Amino acid sequence: MLNVIVTDPPRADLAEVDKLATYGVATVHEAIGRKGYLGPEIRPNQQGARVAGTALTVLCWPGDNLMIHAAVEQAKPGDIIVVTTASPNSDGGFGELLATSLVSHGVRGLIMGAGLRDTQELRDMGFPAWTAHVSAQGTVKETTGSVNVPVSLGGQLIRPGDAIVADDDGVCVVPRLEVQQAVAASQARLAKEDANRKQLADGALGVDMYDLRPKLAKVDYISYAEYVRRAGEGI
Amino acid sequence: MLNVIVTDPPRADLAEVDKLATYGVATVHEAIGRKGYLGPEIRPNQQGARVAGTALTVLCWPGDNLMIHAAVEQAKPGDIIVVTTASPNSDGGFGELLATSLVSHGVRGLIMGAGLRDTQELRDMGFPAWTAHVSAQGTVKETTGSVNVPVSLGGQLIRPGDAIVADDDGVCVVPRLEVQQAVAASQARLAKEDANRKQLADGALGVDMYDLRPKLAKVDYISYAEYVRRAGEGI
Amino acid sequence: MLNVIVTDPPRADLAEVDKLATYGVATVHEAIGRKGYLGPEIRPNQQGARVAGTALTVLCWPGDNLMIHAAVEQAKPGDIIVVTTASPNSDGGFGELLATSLVSHGVRGLIMGAGLRDTQELRDMGFPAWTAHVSAQGTVKETTGSVNVPVSLGGQLIRPGDAIVADDDGVCVVPRLEVQQAVAASQARLAKEDANRKQLADGALGVDMYDLRPKLAKVDYISYAEYVRRAGEGI
Amino acid sequence: MLNVIVTDPPRADLAEVDKLATYGVATVHEAIGRKGYLGPEIRPNQQGARVAGTALTVLCWPGDNLMIHAAVEQAKPGDIIVVTTASPNSDGGFGELLATSLVSHGVRGLIMGAGLRDTQELRDMGFPAWTAHVSAQGTVKETTGSVNVPVSLGGQLIRPGDAIVADDDGVCVVPRLEVQQAVAASQARLAKEDANRKQLADGALGVDMYDLRPKLAKVDYISYAEYVRRAGEGI
Amino acid sequence: MLNVIVTDPPRADLAEVDKLATYGVATVHEAIGRKGYLGPEIRPNQQGARVAGTALTVLCWPGDNLMIHAAVEQAKPGDIIVVTTASPNSDGGFGELLATSLVSHGVRGLIMGAGLRDTQELRDMGFPAWTAHVSAQGTVKETTGSVNVPVSLGGQLIRPGDAIVADDDGVCVVPRLEVQQAVAASQARLAKEDANRKQLADGALGVDMYDLRPKLAKVDYISYAEYVRRAGEGI
């Protein structure tokens, strides 16, 4: 199929999506089975933001942001725009003017597979962004791509309408049909972590708490003197 | 030609260069025809600084900062020192002592193709720096290079006396003879952007404002149902 | 030798180690002969922290943090935990729960060759960390490794009990038996730098202060006009 | 959804898939609308091989090849096995023994997102492989993943049963339902290229043949003397 | 200055350029003062080729090869085409059809800052190419750039008409006005190396031949036992 703009894809229920923002990326990612994390290359442009929203996906040509402009028209309140390029590209296809435009249509933030610019202005206006590159390199508006088609970013598939959660640890995608489950699992995980935290703060050992000693059975506990003897290494 | 120190190259007019700092990197880069950006690898050591100055160029050997010391003697008030190495190198050839020395000669900041150290001290003393690497790895002072010759950094040619603009988005070089033009073009661009920003904040669409609909003519606008039908993909 | 946990390796004297924190990474690294720096890939998770401690080394399998849990039991007050993986890995094997556990056993910070998560929470609780990657990607607890054996990170050998110094410039390791020497040499270097700083602030030139002019003897000092003539380049 | 092994996904028609191998990656990628290329990081382990087959997809844990063993049982003649990991990993999870096993089940080759080993042995036995890394680093068989689920590799989504084409230029995926179209479009493209090649070999210009002069209208054709005058650069 | 096509820049004398090919990249680079090497990222597409020619420079937009087509018209026999992009890009903007076209105009080879495709076909037709990436990813022909202007690639400035030498070690640029000097210096270096090679083959030591012992004066020669004693490391 050639380039298309899908005009009104189903979106995850925003009330549920909003709950995901209360848990954060690490918790949600664990809760859904260690899936959906967009990897360490997509970094926050600010410190301390935590947002969730529905994916408005964009596929651009490298060095070209035509389709971001086309995507604005498809935005709905609660969306987070997810911009990818047809091949690896670091150019600064997104800046403060586009953010201004998106905010006026209710978009909550940006996930950028290429480059971001006006980084200070975006922090000043409180528009949260996660990006693979910071770059002032300008782009053209010549070559078409697609809006609201499935895209691949950071080794994850993102479909339009999927839920996006992002904070200082990066970005996680939750499939549209799994959001409710993800909320429940995250809540359960949080409760468990609270209990564990208390014990660990009191000096309990994870090897006991998580019952890890059997897994360590084949590891020898040896003294330093024994280590030096075995290795002949004299550490 | 072997290694040389060029003692008094012509510099861009500092009064004009100062104006460039008011526009910022993204604006200047766009205004001069999407040129001169040093790429996403040269990152700021601080947040919120925006400076402009004339390039004092240095070409060092990897792992060696001898020529930075030689360059101090060639510095003039208003300069920004631009340090490159003969091959890729991350060593920390620049720190707080060199900054102290350069400040006493009127230098406004540093663009570093290799590594920077004493990063906290540099922030504390307000000396702005943009660098490819942060590294405490020390350097020697053994092998010669050049001062005030054209250098290549981040895919751009930088001649001594060219204008340098740097902020949170990175670094841009403006050829010495094009600075006045760059100021005028940046001012014009800023005015245009102000007008656009107002419209976009009111909900205007970029596809209309920039007359992009003809370019989107070959893109199909389809419903989600139609997309599923065509792709057989069931997103 | 297969996987082992060494139970009580000798550690550098903590009173001496504490002194290292007063000098910082760049100074200590220079003082011990430009050695021990873990390179520019290990970056701080916070700004402005400077710590020193004794290395509690851990060797994990990629995507697996079993041995970090095993290491907690071996921790002593004053330790800094140093986590490496058997092959390059960016997964988030360390977060706020493990930090809570380690703090309760007196551990002062983390050096992480893989990925870190809960980055904001770690900043909030004041647990300093240096890491090669930030990643929310979760890990399993299945495959064994070693604790308190020599590990290699950032091109440096780190033995259990060695001294670790870390600040905004990165991380430096000082061999256990060289800590006292390192303190003395750092102190001497600091004194020398203070004297140099004063002179440089007054406009003295490094080429004179460090007696570098002989090394520049083979470099020609030429005018801009001469440069243009020689190169035929017309800069 | 947690880890699953999908036992018998529909596969692209092998007779059509075989035709794709006659065109090569660059042609097929262009023919289907410049899509599906797995990027420059997935490189061939041999020179001169060109194969096509149906995707047998595998999702492994980093440093773990358990699921490749599980995938062998799901293989069908004509398959190409596509191995990804849950996070970036370079370990050598695939070597000559696994290739021997897969060949006995009719598998035609390997696309590897992690590391390959026994590279010379694989060339000797004529088992073609494309891989992101070459590495002798061994893996364990401890942690589960999935077989025959959609995976993301090199920025592309690959579904089980999709067609894979690979040659010295890399790897391209063609969605299962678009294979027939891809064959037709590739054939048409090949014919057009043959005609173009003849003209270009005779000295015809692409700017005429592809009617590009209008696109160059805003570019000035100037003499060298004029360039020097305009730029004041004296090249 | 905006985009231009410079129609007839002066070129280095081809008779002299041809001589450079007899020396190879490492020799020429050393002979001209360890300058001009385009770095380790530009790799040969074939093994054993060694060519020299005059630079036909091209500046393209990322993901766009329009200007390569425009450059063909400016080619002269003896040229080597040098293609760069305005920002980092790996797309396969050059393949066998363009090579066919360039060969018909006397072009001897390609230096590619972006991606190359049809790699096997180019080897088969004997068209030598050096490239930063191999990629089948197709490009468009939409956005203008420049032909025969100075470009920056691999940290080096390349002017139109400069000499290019390339072999298995990579690519070196020699400024147009320094070619004759480069030939003489390369010839002298070759003679010296021949003499050195004979001595070294007979067992002579470089530390004597190059008079390096004074430089090693501050290095202690110690026995293994002494090393173990000093380090307390017991290697």
Next chain:
Amino acid sequence: MLNVIVTDPPRADLAEVDKLATYGVATVHEAIGRKGYLGPEIRPNQQGARVAGTALTVLCWPGDNLMIHAAVEQAKPGDIIVVTTASPNSDGGFGELLATSLVSHGVRGLIMGAGLRDTQELRDMGFPAWTAHVSAQGTVKETTGSVNVPVSLGGQLIRPGDAIVADDDGVCVVPRLEVQQAVAASQARLAKEDANRKQLADGALGVDMYDLRPKLAKVDYISYAEYVRRAGEGI
């Protein structure tokens, strides 16, 4: 300890080391407990070579090969020279003249953490080399380092006299005192692999042969229809 040249470190028994070459890197690495592999960044300069020898270690300054010359004098027949730099560096500090010199002293090959040049000449003369970079960039001979001290390369510690094995899969180090064990374990592994290969070639499944089915117990085997139903994804 400052820079030293250790004159006669103990070396692994060459007769045992020679046996390691018959097994290859992947086998030896597995046999000694999945240790010692120098990672995927150290690649062969030739195809099909497999060598073993004793490590002659060298620590150079970046951009400087002085210590390689110093190391030649310390070479013994059967050595493989292992060159590292004090910080990451890609310069071509090793070429055909140094190889000629080392061959005359009985050295069998090179492991290079920096750059290699004269790559074709080295292939022609049959001197096997593994290297992190190919680069014609020349080096100076100014700054001292060490010979025959422990070095860190590719995440592994290499002591002088350790055994080195290298082939198309990369490089593995075996501690001097573990060589005999490594030979025995490699031989045992080879025998086991021969038996496994036969069964796998006959169609046996690894999941049975290695008894992996219990580990797959928590993975659901589901039909394609069931997968589509569960995921609502319609693959």
